[in-house]
Amino acid sequence: MTDNCPICDRPFELGPIYKIVPSHGLVILDGTKIRMRRNDLTLFTLLAQNAPRVVSHDALFESAPRKRGAGLEILKVQISNIRSALRGSPLEGHVRTHWSEGYSLDIQRRPEIVEVGIYDGEDQAETQ
Secondary structure, three states, X not given: OEEEOOOOOOEEEOOOOEEEEHHHOEEEEXXXXXXXXXXXXHHHHXXXXXXXXXXXXXXXXXXXXXXXXOOHHHHHHHHHHHHHHXXXXXXXXXXXXXXXXXXXXXXXXXXXXXXXXXXXXXXXXXXX
């Protein structure tokens, strides 16, 4: 089955896949397309790459794009945004809070990260 990217309108195959396309703010899981803000997607990607392990607050905070003076509260807001984006998707309810430790994505699969400028629905090497 094929579909078109909601951002660039290029065709890609849907099916048993799990990809993160940072340039499009998009997570694709088994045919479900999930849109996220880029800052939230940065944190989601870190959780997904480490799933199902707990990612510490410090590690998430260090990787999070943030404004000067932003504290741990912004991290909580971004996790809330991620949970909202995942509502109605196969990943709904899979972001877990580990009090005093961090967060985890409770899924065994790891995503393929599709870099900027190479996503056309096919698995291929980056060309420059």
